[in-house]
Amino acid sequence: MRSPSSSRGEQQTAVTKPNSEKDKPAVKVGDVQNVNGHSVKNNKIALLLPFELNSIAKTVTTEDVERSALALDFYQGFQAGLDKIAKDGMLFDLQVIDSRDNVAYNASLGTAATVKDAVLVVGPVYPREIRSFAQTFANKNVLQVSPLAATMASEFSVPNLVSMTPSIRTHSETMAKYVADQYYNGDQILIYDAGDDESKQFLVNFASEVTKANTQAKVKTVMSVNELNNSLVQTGTNHVVSGTANKNLVKGLLDAMDERFLSSGNQFKLYGHPNLSKLSFENFENMDFYSLTVTSSSLASDSDGDTKKFISNYKSLYKVDPSEFSYKGYDAAVYFGRLLHKYGVDYVSHMTQEKFSGLNSDYRFEFYPKWGYANRALGIMVYHNKKFERK
Numbered sequence: 001m002r003s004p005s006s007s008r009g010e011q012q013t014a015v016t017k018p019n020s021e022k023d024k025p026a027v028k029v030g031d032v033q034n035v036n037g038h039s040v041k042n043n044k045i046a047l048l049l050p051f052e053l054n055s056i057a058k059t060v061t062t063e064d065v066e067r068s069a070l071a072l073d074f075y076q077g078f079q080a081g082l083d084k085i086a087k088d089g090m091l092f093d094l095q096v097i098d099s100r101d102n103v104a105y106n107a108s109l110g111t112a113a114t115v116k117d118a119v120l121v122v123g124p125v126y127p128r129e130i131r132s133f134a135q136t137f138a139n140k141n142v143l144q145v146s147p148l149a150a151t152m153a154s155e156f157s158v159p160n161l162v163s164m165t166p167s168i169r170t171h172s173e174t175m176a177k178y179v180a181d182q183y184y185n186g187d188q189i190l191i192y193d194a195g196d197d198e199s200k201q202f203l204v205n206f207a208s209e210v211t212k213a214n215t216q217a218k219v220k221t222v223m224s225v226n227e228l229n230n231s232l233v234q235t236g237t238n239h240v241v242s243g244t245a246n247k248n249l250v251k252g253l254l255d256a257m258d259e260r261f262l263s264s265g266n267q268f269k270l271y272g273h274p275n276l277s278k279l280s281f282e283n284f285e286n287m288d289f290y291s292l293t294v295t296s297s298s299l300a301s302d303s304d305g306d307t308k309k310f311i312s313n314y315k316s317l318y319k320v321d322p323s324e325f326s327y328k329g330y331d332a333a334v335y336f337g338r339l340l341h342k343y344g345v346d347y348v349s350h351m352t353q354e355k356f357s358g359l360n361s362d363y364r365f366e367f368y369p370k371w372g373y374a375n376r377a378l379g380i381m382v383y384h385n386k387k388f389e390r391k
Helices: 062-067 069-086 102-111 126-135 168-182 195-200 204-215 224-227 245-262 274-278 304-316 324-350
Strands: 032-035 038-049 093-097 118-122 143-146 162-164 188-192 219-222 237-244 265-273 292-294 364-366 372-375 378-383 387-391
Touching: 032 245, 032 324, 038 324, 062 069, 069 093, 069 324, 093 126, 118 324, 126 143, 143 324, 168 195, 168 204, 168 237, 168 265, 168 292, 188 204, 188 224, 195 304, 204 219, 224 245, 237 245, 245 265, 274 292, 304 324
Parallel strands: 038 093, 038 118, 118 143, 143 162, 162 372, 188 219, 188 237, 237 265, 265 292
Antiparallel strands: 032 038, 292 378, 364 372, 378 387
C-alpha cells in the first residue's frame, strides 16, 4: 500500500512459538470459547475494509465505485475463498464492516460488538487505521491481519499483527541471497546505487547480506553508470543489481549494458528492485540475454489451471475480471479458513509452522514478539519473451 520510509527493518530475532497438543474436549463449529478472558466465537471472522459507503449520496456514481474498488475486490476474493473451502465443510460467520478510511472510526471499531468476539480480524488496510484499531482492540490473543500494507511490521509495534505483504527489507534480503547463490569465481557483483529513495530503501545492507551468504563473492557498489562501466570484468559475469526502478535511470543503465555487451563482449545478469516488474522493456532487444530477475509477492499465472478456474468462477459471480486485490483476498481466506478449521482458537500457535502456496501469494510467517507475524515468502520472477515468469 505504500513504501516503508526508513532503513530500520525486522532486525529483531524471530522466534518459534511453541504449540501445545494436549488433549482437549471436542469443540463444535460456532462454539463460544474463552481466549485469555475474552469470549470469542470460534468461526467468526471480522473483515474491516474501506468501502466508504458513508460518502455515497442518493445515487451511486462512478467515483463512488472507484473509491470502493480496493475494498470490493478484496471482499469478493475473500468471499470466493470461503465459498471454496465451505465445500469441504469449513463454515464461517463472516462479518463485513465498512472501516470508512477514518482513523477515529477505526478506533471505535476496536470495541464494537460485531468485532470484539471474532476469532480473527482481517483489516483495516491503511497504516493509520491499523494503528488506531489496534489501540482499542483488547484481545491481543486474537490476530489482527494487515492484508495489503507493505509497511514494515516493526513500524506498528503491534504484537498480534499479521503483516501479509513482505516488506521491502524482505525483498532486499531475499534478492541478496539469490544473487550470492548465482556468483562463481571470476564474476563480479556490482550494486548500482542511484541515490534515489528506492535505492536507499532497497540497498540498505545489501552488500553485507551478499557477503554473509557468500564470503567469496566480489562485491562493489557504484554510484553512476560511468563508474559501473569502469568496474566491469570480462573474465566472468557482471551481476548488476539496480536499486532504482526509475524508468529514465534504468534506461541509461540498460543502454550502457547494451553498448558493452555488443561491442566488448561483457556478460551481464541484471537484478533489482521489485518495482522493475512494473516497467515495460519491449524496446530493449537484448533483455533476454540479461535475465532480469526480481522478487515478487504477486505470483498469479494466467496459464495455471487453478488460476484459470478462479478467473472463470469470479467472472461468473461478479461479471468482472479479478484484480490483484481479489487474488490476495482469496488466498487469505483459504489460508486462514483452513487454519481455523484445523486448529480452532489455537490457530495462533501454528502460524509459524503452516506454510502456504496460493494462486497469487505464498506465506511463510516468522514471529517477532514486539511486532507480530511477518510474511517472509517471496517468489523469484525472471523476464523472458517480453514478460516476467516465475522461476
